[in-house]
Amino acid sequence: NAGVTQTPKFQVLKTGQSMTLQCAQDMNHEYMSWYRQDPGMGLRLIHYSVGAGITDQGEVPNGYNVSRSTTEDFPLRLLSAAPSQTSVYFCASSPGWNTEAFFGQGTRLTVV
Amino acid sequence: AQSVTQPDIHITVSEGASLELRCNYSYGATPYLFWYVQSPGQGLQLLLKYFSGDTLVQGIKGFEAEFKRSQSSFNLRKPSVHWSDAAEYFCAVGLDYGGSQGNLIFGKGTKLSVKP
Numbered sequence: 001n002a003g004v005t006q007t008p009k010f011q012v013l014k015t016g017q018s019m020t021l022q023c024a025q026d027m028n029h030e031y032m033s034w035y036r037q038d039p040g041m042g043l044r045l046i047h048y049s050v051g052a053g054i055t056d057q058g059e060v061p062n063g064y065n066v067s068r069s070t071t072e073d074f075p076l077r078l079l080s081a082a083p084s085q086t087s088v089y090f091c092a093s094s095p096g097w098n099t100e101a102f103f104g105q106g107t108r109l110t111v112v
Numbered sequence: 113a114q115s116v117t118q119p120d121i122h123i124t125v126s127e128g129a130s131l132e133l134r135c136n137y138s139y140g141a142t143p144y145l146f147w148y149v150q151s152p153g154q155g156l157q158l159l160l161k162y163f164s165g166d167t168l169v170q171g172i173k174g175f176e177a178e179f180k181r182s183q184s185s186f187n188l189r190k191p192s193v194h195w196s197d198a199a200e201y202f203c204a205v206g207l208d209y210g211g212s213q214g215n216l217i218f219g220k221g222t223k224l225s226v227k228p
Contacts, residue, residue: 004155033215040121042202042220043156045212058212090155097214098144098206103155 002026006091006104013081013111021076021107023091031094032074033101036060036087043090049074081111114138116205118219125193126227133188133222135203144206145186146216147177151199159201162186173197198226 007022025032033048045058049068063085065077074093078085088108092101117136125131137143144163148156160171167179177188186203200223204216 031214035218040220043218045215045217048212048215050214056212058215059217092156098208098216100146100158100161101156101204101216103148103157105155 004091004093004102004104006089006107008107009105011107011109013078013109015081015083015111017081018077018079019081021078021089021091021109023074023076023104024072025074025091025093025102026072027093027095027102028071029093029095029102030071031096031099031101032068033058033092033094034064034066034074034076035090035092037090037106038087046076046089078109081109083111085109086111114205114207114217116203116217116219118201118203118222120222121220122223122225124225124227127195128192131188131190131193131197131224133201133203133224135186135188135219136184137186137203137205138184143179143181143186144208145177145179146204146206147171147175147186147188148202148204148218149173149199150202150221156202159188193224193226195226195228198224200224 004025034046035043047066049055091104094101115138146161147159200221203219207213
């Protein structure tokens with residue numbers, strides 16, 4: 001049982017570079033979401049999706065784009081990385097409204 | 113807006129001692145409440161959840177939590193802490209109105225250290 005898989009685990013970017021963080025789940029969950037975790041801030045919701053083709057903004061969406069073309073995949077794109085985006089990023093999936101979220105192992109991103 | 117507060121940033125307990133981690137939430141019509149644990153360098157693992165019914169819920173690893181509507185609290189407890197419980201603990205609530213409804217909002221976490 002793979003659950004939620006995130007790639008890569010670690011990444012270093014230069015300011016202005018773009019990249020995509022990958023997230024895939026094999027539990028057929030409708031809900032998927034991206035959080036960022038910063039020291040002393042807990043987890044903050046970036047974007048989320050309630051099904052294929054449907055995405056919406058969370059608490060801290062600026063600088064990030066998402067799309068959801070399939071149930072399984074929910075990539076997070078950084079179009080022009082900034083040092084303020086240095087963080088640990090977690091992808092999660094859940095079967096529905098306000099249900100338990102299953103988390104990936106995280107991607108540690110450093111922007112220099 | 114709905115929110116979650118974990119008043120304690122860092123707690124240290126001795127191995128074998130009891131533990132209580134505090135969590136307060138702002139009122140939602142139907143509180144969906146969760147506790148997660150995060151070991152260093154790992155993702156988040158669900159310890160327990162409350163949706164309705166019995167206000168004392170049992171979770172994995174010997175943890176339990178009690179929902180108290182009158183106090184807007186969902187405190188996590190363990191009668192005897194083991195060294196392996198050292199981790200960061202997050203309380204979360206499901207958003208049932210406003211933006212991002214249907215998703216979880218997290219507290220800022222409580223880091224637990226265990227003394228031998």
